Amino acid sequence: MFRSVARTGSLAPIFLTLCLLVGCAGLTSGDQQRPFAAVFRFTAPGAQRVSVVGVFNGWDPQAHPLRGPDRDGVWTLSLLLPPGRYRYLFVVDGVRWLPDPSAVVSEADGFGGRNSVLLHAR
DSSP: OHHHHHOOOOSSHHHHHHHHHHHHHHHHHHHHSSSSEEEEEEOTTTSSSSEEEEETTTTTTOOEEEEOTTTSSSSEEEEEEOEEEEEEEEEETTEEEEOTTTOOOEESSSSSSSSEEEEOOO
């Protein structure tokens, strides 16, 4: 049976097309979950230290310090995250936990405050 298929070639284009479609679908779906940069910026010109905390680092103020400040007082961090929805805050000088004033989305934190929400998608 294989010899007749190979000789006529009638199923070979279908088989090759199927392999390409399955291969491309696998690459596309996996690629959508690959981490890419999320950039966090916070203006705090007088701060000695700024970090970002959230569900992506267990709310640990030591895990992701921002770099800065630049001459405009802006602190910055680029962090690789898979696509998703992330609650976060900024911690200034280890004591002030503040929402991102530029965040488009926020939600109640359950303690009377608000968390910023990052909707990280390609």
